[in-house]
Each structure stands twice: as C-alpha cells, then as structure tokens.
Amino acid sequence: MSTEEVAKKVVELTNKQAWYEALDTLYADDVVSVEAYSMGGGSPETHGKEGVRGKIDWWVNGMEVHSFDAHGPFVGHDRFVVQYDADVSDKKTNERRKLSEVGVYTVKDGKIVREEFLPRVD
Amino acid sequence: MSTEEVAKKVVELTNKQAWYEALDTLYADDVVSVEAYSMGGGSPETHGKEGVRGKIDWWVNGMEVHSFDAHGPFVGHDRFVVQYDADVSDKKTNERRKLSEVGVYTVKDGKIVREEFLPRVD
Numbered sequence: 001m002s003t004e005e006v007a008k009k010v011v012e013l014t015n016k017q018a019w020y021e022a023l024d025t026l027y028a029d030d031v032v033s034v035e036a037y038s039m040g041g042g043s044p045e046t047h048g049k050e051g052v053r054g055k056i057d058w059w060v061n062g063m064e065v066h067s068f069d070a071h072g073p074f075v076g077h078d079r080f081v082v083q084y085d086a087d088v089s090d091k092k093t094n095e096r097r098k099l100s101e102v103g104v105y106t107v108k109d110g111k112i113v114r115e116e117f118l119p120r121v122d
Numbered sequence: 123m124s125t126e127e128v129a130k131k132v133v134e135l136t137n138k139q140a141w142y143e144a145l146d147t148l149y150a151d152d153v154v155s156v157e158a159y160s161m162g163g164g165s166p167e168t169h170g171k172e173g174v175r176g177k178i179d180w181w182v183n184g185m186e187v188h189s190f191d192a193h194g195p196f197v198g199h200d201r202f203v204v205q206y207d208a209d210v211s212d213k214k215t216n217e218r219r220k221l222s223e224v225g226v227y228t229v230k231d232g233k234i235v236r237e238e239f240l241p242r243v244d
Contacts, residue, residue, distance in 0.1 A: 004243055011244070036198030044199070074205075074224040074240035076158030077166070081203060081224045081240055083196075102196040102203045104226055118196035118203055121126055122133070 001026075001110045007073035007080035010105065010112075014070040014082065019056045027052060028111035036101075036119050064089040066096075080105050123148075123232040129195035129202035132227065132234075136192040136204065141178045149174060150233035158223075158241050186211040188218075202227050 001009070006026055013022040033052050038044040046055060066087040074081040086099040099119070106114040123131070128148055135144040155174050160166040168174060188209040196203040208221040221241070228236040 007243070034198070072224075072242055072244060074222075075243045076156070076238060076240035079226065079238060079240060081226060083205065083224075100196075102194075102205075102224070104201065104203060116198060116201060118198040118201060120194055121129070121197045122194060 003078055003080055003107045004073075004075045006107050006110065006112060007075050007082070007105070010080075010082055010103075011070045011073050014068065014084070017065060017068055019060065020053070023049065023052055023056060026112050028108065028113045031112055032114045034114070034116040036117060062091055064091055078107050080107070125200055125202055125229045126195070126197045128229050128232065128234065129197050129204070129227070132202075132204055132225075133192045133195055136190065136206070139187060139190055141182065142175070145171065145174055145178060148234050150230065150235045153234055154236045156236070156238040158239060184213055186213055200229050202229070 009026055010022060013019075013026075027049050029049050030047070031049055031052060033046040033055065035044045035046075046052060066089065068084065068086045068088075071083040071085070072081060081102050081104050083102045084099065087096070088099060089096040101117050101119045104116045104118065105112050131148055132144060135141075135148075149171050151171050152169070153171055153174060155168040155177065157166045157168075168177060188211065190206065190208045190210075193205040193207070194203060203224050203226050205224045206221065209218070210221060211218040223239050223241045226238045226240065227234050
C-alpha cells in the first residue's frame with residue numbers, strides 16, 4: 001500500500017475503533033510507538049507490534065470511549081498525520097476528559113514503522 | 123527555547139503572517155524544508171535558511187492571502203505539529219483556493235532544523 005492508502009485506512013479503522021484490525025494489517029513487526037509522556041517513569045517508547053498490542057489492551061480495558069474522531073489524513077512522501085479528538089472516561093475513576101492530539105506516522109514498504117503521539121498544548 | 127515555546131511562537135507568528143520574523147528568530151541556518159510535491163520537477167527539499175527565505179519571497183509575491191489560520195500546536199519531545207487552513211488567491215491567475223495542511227517540525231538546540239508540509243488528502 002502507498003503512504004496515502006495506509007493513511008486512509010488508519011482514519012477509517014480508527015473511526016470504527018477497530019484498533020486490533022489496524023495493528024494486524026497496517027503495522028510492521030518492529031514498529032516504534034512514542035508517547036509524549038511516559039507512564040510510571042518508564043520509557044515513552046514502545047518497541048514492537050506486541051508492545052503496541054499491550055497499549056491497545058490497556059486502552060480498551062481502561063477507557064470507556066464516548067466518541068473518537070479522526071480528522072485527515074495529511075500526507076507527504078513516507079509520512080502522514082491524523083488528528084484525533086476523543087471524549088473518554090477512565091473506567092476506574094469515572095473521570096471524564098477530552099483528548100486532542102495528532103499521530104505522526106512513518107511508512108516503510110507499505111507498513112507503519114513509527115508512530116508518535118503529540119497532545120495539543122494550547 | 124523549549125520545543126513547546128518554539129511551537130507556540132510559530133502559531134503566534136503565522137497567525138500574524140510574520141513569515142520573515144519566524145524565519146529569522148526560530149530557524150537553524152541548516153534547516154531542511156520539505157514540500158509534499160516539488161514545483162517544476164525540482165527537489166521537494168529546500169536546504170538552508172536562505173532557501174526558505176526564497177520560499178517565503180515566492181509566497182508573499184505570488185499570493186494574496188484572504189485568511190491564514192494556525193491551529194495547535196501539538197507537542198512531544200523534539201517534534202511539534204501545527205495545522206493550517208488558508209484561503210488564498212494566486213496574484214497572476216486570480217485563481218482562489220482553500221489550503222489545508224499540517225507542518226511537522228523538528229527542533230534541535232531551540233531552533234527548527236526540519237519542517238515538512240503535508241496537505242490534507244481526504
């Protein structure tokens with residue numbers, strides 16, 4: 001798949017909250033996933049597809065998703081960006097909050113090899 | 123300046139259309155600027171601050187800007203993203219069009235060392 005095709009698939013599957021389908025079909029085995037902040041003092045980087053699967057498990061088990069909207073994609077060469085707006089509640093604390101962030105993705109040989117998540121700071 | 127401070131300055135100066143002030147205060151001498159498409163069959167990459175000044179000259183001389191809005195920034199580590207919506211007319215042809223794109227910026231030692239522009243494709 002071209003970068004644009006991968007990008008459009010990410011938007012389509014994210015809007016369906018089909019996280020595992022996205023992982024299984026679009027990600028390289030040695031993908032690196034980078035958060036802006038690390039949880040619990042660990043590294044903000046997760047290495048490998050199974051590590052990303054763990055992040056999805058954490059998300060699905062921990063969050064009640066009221067809405068999750070993907071905007072874009074924006075595409076150039078081997079890079080694409082998707083902008084996300086979400087409204088979620090933490091299942092443990094019931095704390096509800098809105099998230100706004102972008103994902104910056106790098107594609108190689110038709111698969112996502114790197115993703116970085118950048119929260120909105122304004 | 124931190125990545126977040128540089129990012130907020132880009133949003134502030136872009137909303138004022140202060141392109142040259144942004145270049146002179148926020149960009150590294152050896153910056154690389156990447157467009158999604160190249161014009162006239164050349165490279166989509168421009169190297170160096172004076173090359174970027176040439177791109178600004180082209181923009182300012184060629185475009186009548188009806189509106190130019192920067193959204194964000196989105197920030198993580200050494201990277202930030204700004205989303206742009208513009209409404210412009212080509213001064214030569216009078217053709218008016220809306221532009222929607224993101225800039226993906228990389229910061230090193232408080233200066234922008236790389237920028238990539240990715241148009242919206244949906």
